[in-house]
Amino acid sequence: MFKIIHWIIFFCLIEAKPQAFDDFYTAINSIDGDSILKHFHFLASDSVQGRGLGSQGIEIAAKYISNKFQQYGLKPNPKSNNYFQEIPMHGSLPLNSSELKIYNLDSVITLRYSQDYYLYKAGQQTYIPSPLEMVFVGYGIVAPEYDYNDYQTVDVTGKIVVYLDNEPKSEDPDYFNGQNPTHYSFAEVKRQIALSRGAAGTIIIPFENYTDWNFVKRDFDLEDINLAYSITSNLSLIINPECVNHIFKDSGYYFEDIVKMYYSHKMKSFELKTRLSFKGAFKERNFVEKNIIGFIPGVDTKLKDTYLIISAHYDHLGIGIPVNGDSIYNGALDNAIGVSVLMEIARVFSKLSVAPKRTVIFIAFTGEEKGLLGSTYYCDNPVFPLYKTIANVNIDGIAFFRDFKSIVGVGAQYSSLEDKLLETANRYQLTVEDIPDEFNSITAFTNSDNYAFALNGVPSILILEGISNKTKSREEVIEAFIDFYLNRYHTPLDDLNQYIDIVAAERHAKIIFDFCFSLSNSSIAPEWKKDAPFLKAKLRNIAEKR
Known part of the structure; x- marks a missing residue:
């Protein structure tokens, strides 16, 4: 009764017709865990080969999703008259025959690819035939708002800069966000x-983000893929800390001294006495990937030309380094389950007897795992105007446990979507929590497609389950999350052998549907808060009618 009363109040607030309540109630209760599970079992199966970019497997997955969009009666991409947005991409796989040499005063050291370094960004244009000078620049940060500049005392023009992968730490929350990371920590x-x-x-020294070179291998021993129009021509390396003293030789400092500078909060920049050359060897290819787009036109005369985007990425890592004899990186929880929920929400929206006031767009993005490529391409080439897009609700991961008592709105703090999430939570007697201290609140927002929309001025949110649970302790829930990220995330173990609580997935899907239904029928569009770093991009979109 409690929830029904809250829904009745909600429908009064959005000025819906009386029959709309029955329509909504029927729709939300038709969300079916078995339907989600059917999609999930197909998309996470070995038959789609881990949905790697440019593979036959991801083509199969794309056809499956587009066929479902067509079955549900969604309108296709109006710019292509099918459900695809085609994206030119370029793949580059560095080979072990690549030559990276460090020149010091009396010798030349050749570093070994994969053992001593990886390319952070790769491309055939990355070529340094004549040795270049190098400079250590601390954290590699220029942050005027904190009166901080690692480049103030050094000239790096035409040189290779070397820096740590983190940022200054402080007990003062007004200085680099205290103990929490800022965007300046991003590579x-x-x-x-x-x-x-x-x-x-650039050369990154992994100091905080990676504590073991094997974790670096897991993330970088794969093909580097970029949008075809953004291939890098600058060298960008990540170097094994065990061999970094080759770079510091004869400079008067060793890596141990840099570590002391970090802990004493006395970081300094200085010229290095070594130089570097690089001759890359690559296996390259060009191919076309696809975002999958379907939509339901809005029916309100004033609001139908405004847009809500609901998204999930359907790509994963494909076939990679075997683990226990298994080389298929299925990406079951990342993100076959998420895109399965997206399809179920699309099905339920399509069954409404009266469509929402605003146009609702469903997008299965490609290329998320390689750096938000699909969502970045969409924002560079929007099918629907960004300045009329009210929000992006992204789905990346679904609840582990059915008895969750709280939800987390990742990115909600930047916009009035926070208020809308509180309203939704109240209808389910849930609390809204912040991201637990055990997890990185900044990267939680920036590591998925919602961030591409935020950078382009569109309020965005990722709704996850919280750590409060009716039957499990806080410690048990956090331990389960950590166990997944340490032992199965981005490995072949994220497969169909993982237990999926389909009741939890169905419950989570209903909450996302409720939230999106409310947004799509509200006459009030979400707004960035005045101090949000994305507000200027929104104002620019409006000015340019982009």
């Missing part, structure tokens, strides 16, 4: 800062 942000200062290339 891509550091790389862009270096290039903007005139650097010819």
Whole structure:
């Protein structure tokens, strides 16, 4: 009774017709765990070969999803008259025959690919035939708001810069967010800062984000894939800390000294006495990938030309390094289950007797695992105007446990989507929690497709289950999350052998549907908060009618 009363109040607030309540109630209760499970078993099976980019397996998955969109009666991409948005991509796999040499005052050291270093970004244009000078630049950060500049005392023009993978730590929450990370800790942000200062290339020393070189291998011993129009021409390496002293030789410092600088909060930048050359050998290919797009037109005369995007990525890592004899990286929880829920929500929306006021767009993105490529391409080439897109609700992972008592709105703190999430949670007697301290709140938002929309001015959110649970302790829930990320995430063990609580998945799907239904029928569009870092992009979209 409690939930029904809250739904009645909700329908009054959105000024819905009386029959809309019955329509909604019938729709939400038709969300079917068995339907989700059927999609999941297909998309996470070995037959789709881990849904790697440019593979036959991901083609099979794309056809499966597009066929479902067609069965549900979704309208196709109006720019292609089918359900696909085609994306030119370029793949580059560095070979062990690549030559990276470090020149010091009296010798030349050749580093070994995969054992001593990986390419953070790869491309045939990455070629340094003549040795270039190198400079250590601390964390590689320029942050005016914190009066911090690692480049202030050094000239890096035409040189290779070397930096740690983290940022200054502080007890002061107003200085680099205290103990929590800021976006300055991101490798891509550091790389862009270096290039903007005139650097010819970058070398990352993994110090905090990776504690074991085997974890680096897991993330980088794969083909590097980029949008065809954004292939890098600058050297970008990640180096094994065990051999980093080859770089620091004769500089007056060793890596141990850098570690002391970090812990004493006395980081400094300085010229290195070594130089570097690189001659890459690559196996390359060009291919076309696909986002899958279907939509339900809105029916309100004033709101039908505004858009809500509900998304999930359907790609994974394909076939890779065998683990216990298994080389297929199925990506069951990441993100076959998420895109299965997306399809079920699309089916239920399509069954409404009265369509939502706003147009609802469903997108299965490709290329998320390689750096949000599909969502980035969509934002660069929007099918529907971004300035009229009210929000993106992204689905990346579904609840582990059926008895969750809380939810987390990743990214909700930046916009009024936070208020809408609280309203939804109240209808289910749930609380809304922050991301637990045990997890990185910044990367939780930036590691999935919702971030591409935020960067392009569209309020976005990822709704996850919280750690409060009726039958499990906080410690048990956190332990289960950590166990997945340490032992199965991005490995062949994320497969159909994992237990899926389909009741939890169905419950989570209903909450997302409720949230999206509310957004699609509300006359009030979500807005960025005044201090949100994405507000300027939204204003730019409006000014440019992009």
